[in-house]
Structure formats: C-alpha cells, structure tokens
Amino acid sequence: MLPRWSKILLVFFCFFSGSNFLKAQCYSGNKAFGPGEKISYEAYYNWGPIWVNAGKIIFSVESGTHLGKSCWHLKSSGKTYPSYDIFFKVADYYDSWIDPENFTSYGFQRYINEGDYKLVNTIRFDHPKELVFSNTKTNNNPVRYDTLHPGKCVFDMLTSVYLTRTLDLGSIKPEVKVPIHVIIDDSVYSIYIRSLGKEIVTDRKGQKYRCIKFAAKMVQGTIFRGDEDALIWVTDDENKIPVYIEAKIIIGTVKAYLIGMEGMRNPVKALIK
Numbered sequence: 001m002l003p004r005w006s007k008i009l010l011v012f013f014c015f016f017s018g019s020n021f022l023k024a025q026c027y028s029g030n031k032a033f034g035p036g037e038k039i040s041y042e043a044y045y046n047w048g049p050i051w052v053n054a055g056k057i058i059f060s061v062e063s064g065t066h067l068g069k070s071c072w073h074l075k076s077s078g079k080t081y082p083s084y085d086i087f088f089k090v091a092d093y094y095d096s097w098i099d100p101e102n103f104t105s106y107g108f109q110r111y112i113n114e115g116d117y118k119l120v121n122t123i124r125f126d127h128p129k130e131l132v133f134s135n136t137k138t139n140n141n142p143v144r145y146d147t148l149h150p151g152k153c154v155f156d157m158l159t160s161v162y163l164t165r166t167l168d169l170g171s172i173k174p175e176v177k178v179p180i181h182v183i184i185d186d187s188v189y190s191i192y193i194r195s196l197g198k199e200i201v202t203d204r205k206g207q208k209y210r211c212i213k214f215a216a217k218m219v220q221g222t223i224f225r226g227d228e229d230a231l232i233w234v235t236d237d238e239n240k241i242p243v244y245i246e247a248k249i250i251i252g253t254v255k256a257y258l259i260g261m262e263g264m265r266n267p268v269k270a271l272i273k
Contacts, residue, residue, distance in 0.1 A: 027103040027153075032165040032239055035063040035072060036263035039241060042204065043078070044255040055080035055090060057256060059161070061263075066097035066106045073097055074158045090114045096158040103163055108156035110185075121185045123156050130154070134186045146186035157184065165240040169212055192217050193232075200272070201233045201243045204257045208272040209243050210236045235270035 041057040057078045064073035076094040091113045097106040105125050112119035117139065124133045132148040155163055172195045196213040203209065211233035230247040234240050245256040261268070 027163060027166070030100070030103075030166045032265060033061060033162065034263075034265045035061050037061045037265065038260075038262050039258070040260040041242075041256045042259050044257070046253050051255075052084065053081065054084045056259075061162070064097065069099070069106060071097045071106055072100045074162060076158055076161075088115050094158045096156050098159050098162075103155065103159060105156050105159050108158065110157070119185075123183070125154065125156075132183060134183075136185050144186060148183065148186070148188060150183060150188050154183065167240075169234060169240055170236065196231075198236060199233065203243055204259055209233075209268075210270045210272065211243055212236050235268065237268060237270040238266040239264055239268060239270075241268075241270075 038058065038060040040059075043054050043057055045052050045054045055078060058076065060075045062073045062075065064071055066073070074094075074096040078090060078092040080088065080090040093109075093111040095107075095109045097108075098104060099106065104127060105123075108123040110119070110121040112121075119139075120137045122135045125131070126133070130149065130152055132150055132154060134146045134148065136144045136146070172193075174195045174197050193214045193216045196215055199211055199213050201209050201211045212235075214232045214234065216230040216232060230245065232242055233244045234242050241258065241261065242256075243258045247254050
C-alpha cells in the first residue's frame with residue numbers, strides 16, 4: 001500500500017513508465033532533455049468544497065558520478081508547504097543514476113517521509129539476467145528483500161519518466177490503449193494509457209500550451225478508484241512536458257499544475273505566444 005502523498009507522484013510515474021510501447025523501442029536516443037533541466041509543479045488537494053495548495057513537486061537532471069562511473073543524476077522530490085504541514089507533513093525524495101548513452105540504471109533510491117510513515121526503497125537491476133532486486137524498509141519493520149522477473153527493457157520509476165519523454169508520444173493513435181507495467185517497491189503493477197487527442201491548456205501563470213491529452217487507468221487496490229482515474233496533458237513538442245494532471249481518488253481529487261521550467265534542451269514550441 002502506498003502512502004497518501006506518493007499517489008500524487010504516482011500519477012506521473014504511472015503515465016511515464018515502462019510499457020509495451022517502450023519495450024518495442026527500449027531506447028533509441030534522446031533529444032528531449034539534458035543536464036541542467038528543472039521542472040516544477042504545485043499539487044492541490046480538495047478538502048470537501050475547498051481546494052488546498054498542498055505542496056511542490058520538482059524534477060531535475062544533473063551530471064554526476066555513481067560508484068566511480070560518469071552518469072546523469074535524475075532527481076524528484078515532493079514536499080508539503082509549511083501551511084499544510086500542520087495537517088500532514090511530507091518530504092519525499094527519488095534518485096536515479098543512469099548511463100546517458102543507453103539509459104541503463106546504475107541505481108535507484110526512494111525515501112518516503114509522510115506523517116509517521118517512513119519508507120526507504122533501493123532497486124538494483126541485473127540486466128543480463130532480466131532480474132530486479134528490491135530492498136524495502138518501513139518504519140520499525142525488518143528490511144524486506146525481493147527478486148522480480150519483469151522481463152527486458154525494465155527501468156526504475158524515475159528513469160522511466162525521462163525515457164518516455166524521448167519517444168514519439170504523438171504517434172499513439174486516439175483511443176488506442178497502451179498497456180503499462182510499473183515497478184513500485186516490491187511489485188509490478190499493470191495499467192494502461194490511451195490518447196484522447198489534442199487540446200489547449202492554460203497553466204497557473206495564464207500561459208497557453210498546445211498539448212496531447214491522455215487518460216490513464218490507475219493502480220487499483222490503493223486509494224485510486226480503478227477505471228480511468230487520471231487525465232494528463234503533455235506539451236505537443238520535442239520536450240513532452242506534463243503541463244496539467246488531474247486524478248480522482250476515493251476521497252476526492254488531486255491536481256498538479258506546471259509552475260516553472262528552466263534549462264530546457266529544446267525551444268518550447270508548444271507555448272502559444
């Protein structure tokens with residue numbers, strides 16, 4: 001079971017994850033992003049009739065080293081604002097170290113701090129044997145060791161976000177369902193996405209973007225209802241940046257709005273000036 005705030009980030013990870021669409025191509029080159037990129041979102045949660053600005057989500061890419069190897073360090077964090085901390089304080093961190101030439105993961109770590117709930121998860125891939133080794137520690141429980149057999153072209157949650165941005169999302173035909181298999185901690189979840197065409201989306205600053213719209217069937221058995229619970233709008237350009245996400249959960253709705261970007265590799269041609 002995922003903690004509450006993680007389900008906001010899960011909207012990103014379930015949409016941008018290893019899928020049959022990815023497995024067909026695995027990795028064929030990257031023109032979408034590079035070191036120095038940073039993208040920020042604000043997350044909102046409805047408390048009855050009231051919408052609460054709960055916190056901030058950040059994705060970034062840096063050059064670095066891991067175990068003596070040159071790599072790209074992918075980062076993501078989700079933190080509540082001080083005004084929301086009195087209700088439920090959150091500080092979540094995700095890290096992945098990859099080879100930028102072939103997107104091979106060197107390592108993945110996930111730190112969850114949500115109220116009284118604590119989780120640390122590390123994942124290691126044995127690519128030749130197509131195995132994934134996961135270690136998970138929650139609160140005062142012993143470390144849980146798991147071995148998964150998910151198949152070829154499998155990536156951790158954060159690497160898969162960036163891998164998908166290198167693909168031609170515009171080639172997915174409307175109404176065609178794309179199955180997705182998401183590795184989260186010690187399990188593989190199956191969902192799907194489908195394209196709903198193109199729309200114009202306005203961000204929190206009033207800027208308009210040409211976007212491709214997708215629906216996603218979220219992970220059942222958590223606080224998502226199942227069926228198609230999330231809508232995602234992604235820039236219709238080489239960057240493939242999520243501009244707006246809306247997800248229904250059992251007790252309401254969560255939303256994430258793009259609020260900032262810097263260090264983009266390509267001009268943001270989807271921005272309507």
